[in-house]
Amino acid sequence: MLIRRSCKRVSEEKAVYRVQGFSCAGCAKTFERNVQSIHGVEHAEVNFGASKLTVYGKASLQELEKAGSFEKLKIYKEDEEVSEQTIPFWKKHQETIISAIFLFIGWILQDELLSISAFLLSMVIGGYRLFQAGLQNLVRLQFDMKTLMTIAVIGAALIGEWGEGATVVFLFSVSEVLERYSMERARRSIKSLMDVAPKRATIERDGIEMDVHVRDIRVGDLLKVKPGEKIAMDGIIVKGTANVNEATITGESIPVTKTEQDEVFAGTMNEDGYLHIQATKTAEDNTIAKVIQLVEEAQAERAPAQAFIDRFAKYYTPVIMGIAFLVAILPPLLFQADWQTWIYQGLAILVVGCPCALVISTPVAVVTAIGNAARNGVLIKGGIHLEQAGRLKAIAFDKTGTLTxxxxxxxxxxxxxxxxxxxxxxxxxxxxxxxxxxxxxxxxxxxxxxxxxxxxxxxxxxxxxxxxxxxxxxxxxxxxxxxxxxxxxxxxxxxxxxxxxxxxxxxxxxxxxxxxxxxxxxxxxPRENSATILQQLHQLGIQHTVMLTGDNRFTANAVGNQMGLTDIQSELLPQDKVVAMKQLQQKHQHVGMVGDGVNDAPALAAATVSFAMGASGTDTAIETADIALMGDDLKKLPFTVRLSRKALRIIKENVTFSIGIKLLALLLVIPGWLTLWIAIFADMGATLLVTLNALRLLKLSSE
The missing domain is CATH 3.40.1110.10 (Calcium-transporting ATPase, cytoplasmic domain N)
Incomplete structure (x- = not known):
């Protein structure tokens, strides 16, 4: 997610930092605003997807960490090597776990006072951050999802529905855990990209041989690379001949013979020769650095669209609050009606307005679909990716290791x-x-x-x-x-x-x-089933299937024509694949990308939704991709598209039903028929029905 505001920059002083600890996009926005307010900072940009902060102006690390203290953020310079501490799951998410325990205790206890106490503890422990943000937003009249959830929980507590309020808090806490987990996975992909090239190299400078860090390599230095070693920097071979495995750059599985005056790239493997290479670039601008930059930029451009429920909440929450308030005071003021009766009606409206069914209408379908996908060998890393896969109009494929x-x-x-x-x-x-x-x-x-x-x-x-x-x-x-x-x-x-x-x-x-x-x-x-898979995709309505490969045109055309692809683009470097992907998106809007190599990472990140081949794919491709086809089986791709499209339909049905049932219940206010029991039935009944509707996704199989 790239958060950007237009700003006239006076200072050209710029610093880039890595950030650890982001839990949500909203936190990134708050952090950016806090950094903007630091004296000496003229402009700040947060890339939530890449977890990076760019500061124009002056700010110390202490000031930056203070700006992120609300989220306990850790700030590091971009080129600083940091070893991440492994925190046990139970410790990282202990608030959610403790909230779940008290929620369970509250439901099984028979004593009303003890039960309410357990529910209250569950709400406070699991929803502390939610309430803090929701109340602040309410004061600022910013009606987002957290405001909606906060009002719903307070409303449920006011009329004694402690269990329902605690359940809503727990579900929201779980959703935050899932969001944090998926973002951490995405960010690790960039770290694995950084590890492709070696950290140190043997060079000769001014006739002296020395071992240096790659950051200290200068243009013109002579690198000495032994058989079996990775090449540390882009350069030109000045002495020696070797077979160089360039799979990390071109995706081609067969090593290329390199001799004097040939160009080589950082991160590629010298298989069998002794090479003297004259460095032509530095660590900041070599090929691997460009790949990393492309991945980060593509992640920033690929900011998730605001979910429908978040947009709806901006209007839904104040409307429900306004209706409840008017129902509670207008009849007694205008018609001398009984205050207690109409306050009760107002609180009943808050229960009807409790977004339990609305809140879970999307997550329950997403979780069910993702669970079914996992059982069928497909790893989907989030609901946004599930939804995007259902909208695909075209799919691009890498060749080596994907179609072959x-x-x-x-x-x-x-x-x-x-x-x-x-x-x-x-x-x-x-x-x-x-x-x-x-x-x-x-x-x-x-x-x-x-x-x-x-x-x-x-x-x-x-x-x-x-x-x-x-x-x-x-x-x-x-x-x-x-x-x-x-x-x-x-x-x-x-x-x-x-x-x-x-x-x-x-x-x-x-x-x-x-x-x-x-x-x-x-x-x-080619894989035995590649042509069949492409036919199935065409039958699903994806008429545009494209090959993007770094291989030579003879090999690419031979494989592509054999499989029935609609378009073949060959001899592409990683940056060329990104350009091709953007051109496809301009033409078809929703475009998927299937790949397996480091060279595919930028194109995978730039796609509307990206798929990685699981068993054969590199860690980088799998981490960068939104969806991983585990078991190295391409036949999971049509299944994923079918599942995603069905999930989209069910999400729309659930949202429509959960809103419709509440509108119907609200109409009962006119004759004064809305009771607390009807309100609870409307809310809990809608919750049950949207859940059962989502469970239909379990029936879909990849066989």
Whole structure:
């Protein structure tokens, strides 16, 4: 949530802080107002989603923490490394737990005085912050949800409905717990992004080798990266060749061969070479830093819309209060009616106005839907995401690991001057290589029970970024890319190689000293049910399905056309995916995004609602996404859309019914028929009916 006010800035002095302890968006607004009032602060902006504070002007940490003391906020400088303390659940939410205990005791006690005492304790302990904010808002004539809840509880207590008041307080307290939990999960996604790149690096500066923190790396420093180490900074290779796994940036599962003058990115993995890299950026502006910035900005832009009940409460609360007040005083004043009778009628109206059914009409449907989704392998992180999923008009997909399996596999063996038995030779040589393509060939041989282990390999040699050689039974063999064995390429072989490459496959060749023996094609294959899933989405009314991938266009087009996607966009960096997502939103308004990698995090955050592939997805993608498809199963996506749409319908039905029943009860005031029992029946009956209606969501299954 980004809270922004227009302000003419005089000072250019700017400081950014991390904030710990936000529990709700309203608290973020209050904190921002408090910071604005600090002497020396000209402007302040709070990004609730990213839990960040930007201050223009001067303010000390002590002053900032004092501004957030009402919420016990902790303030840290943006670049300060802070280890978060793990607080047990019972301790973090002890007010809610104690409130629930006293609520239960109040319901089971037979003694009226003891029961009321238990309910009162439940209300005070669980609703202290609620009452504090609600009464302050009432004084300021700000009628929001907390004002509505406060008036409802006070009204229930005034006419002796202590149990109902305590129950409402408890339900509201639980909703705050859920909100805090979901926001903490979202914020941890940014921390996991920060952990992608290493914190320290070995550099050479002015001829001296040293170990430094990444914040101290300057443009022009020479980084030395050993095999198996992550690259700490964006730069250009000045010496060395290696296979670099760029999955964190491009999403591509197959490592890319990098040599001198090639660009590399922070957070990517050097698999097998020794590299000297000249830094071209600093920690503040490298690729990973940009990804983090994009995620935070997208979270700010994605501020949840005010729920219908919050907007309605601005009018509902004062209207109910006004009606109750007028009913209580006008008949006695104008018609000399009995004061006690009409005060009773006014209090009965407050009971009718008690928003119990209205308050739970949305949460009960949301909780039921989320519970059903969890049982069916879908993690939905909040009601707003459930509602947004039901409004989707288009869905974008990452390719690798989402529409495909994320694992290179042998798809074709073209025999040139050998036989299929030569696969045993390839597997015997490749078993000594660490390249993912090598593993694909070994796995292929094992799946077909080809006895490659019996072959003895001598003089094995790996030429980084090119291929491997070795002797088997006195004969020398070479395995590598077409460019590595170019001396043996014939027009027929080149024709086959080009054909396979146009199909989106990676080609490697086996050659002896005389000729090419085998052409092996390897591809990250589509998931078996991807095409079927897309058809189901189209049948649900989502006619626009788009692929956003960092892969090359041949591979992307081959996979996309095979599945029946309506649009394919390839060779995209993380920032390109965000631009593409915003263009889709301009065209279709409500657009979902399904991904699994760190490179997908900005696009996931920018989407109307985002989905992460659970088992195969990175922690960052899963934490950044609004909905996680657990068990790595894409078939949960149509189920989620169906469930969300049904939940939306039930929410509308519940809200309409809970408001309608209250209006009907209010009409009974005209003939003076509204009694406390009718008021209680209208409220509790409506509560029961909206709950039963929401339980219909349990019937929906993903099977």
């Amino acid at each position: 399996k994320g694992k290179p596999m042998v798809t074709d063996i073209d025999v040139v001057d050998g036989s299929e038995q030569d696969v045993a030779i390839m597997a015997a040589l490749e078993q000594y290589s660490q390249h993912p393509l090598a593993k694909a060939i070994v796995d292929y041989a094992e799946d077909l029970s080809i006895p490659y282990q019996s072959k003895t390999v001598e003089n094995f040699s790996s030429i980084t970024g090119k291929g491997i050689t070795g002797n088997i039974e006195g004969e020398t063999f070479t395995i590598g890319s077409p460019s590595f064995v170019s001396n043996f390429l014939t027009k027929e072989v080149e024709k086959t190689v080009h054909k396979r490459q146009k199909e989106g496959k990676t080609v490697i060749l086996l050659a002896d000293k005389k000729a090419i023996r085998l052409i092996v094609s390897i591809q990250d294959l």
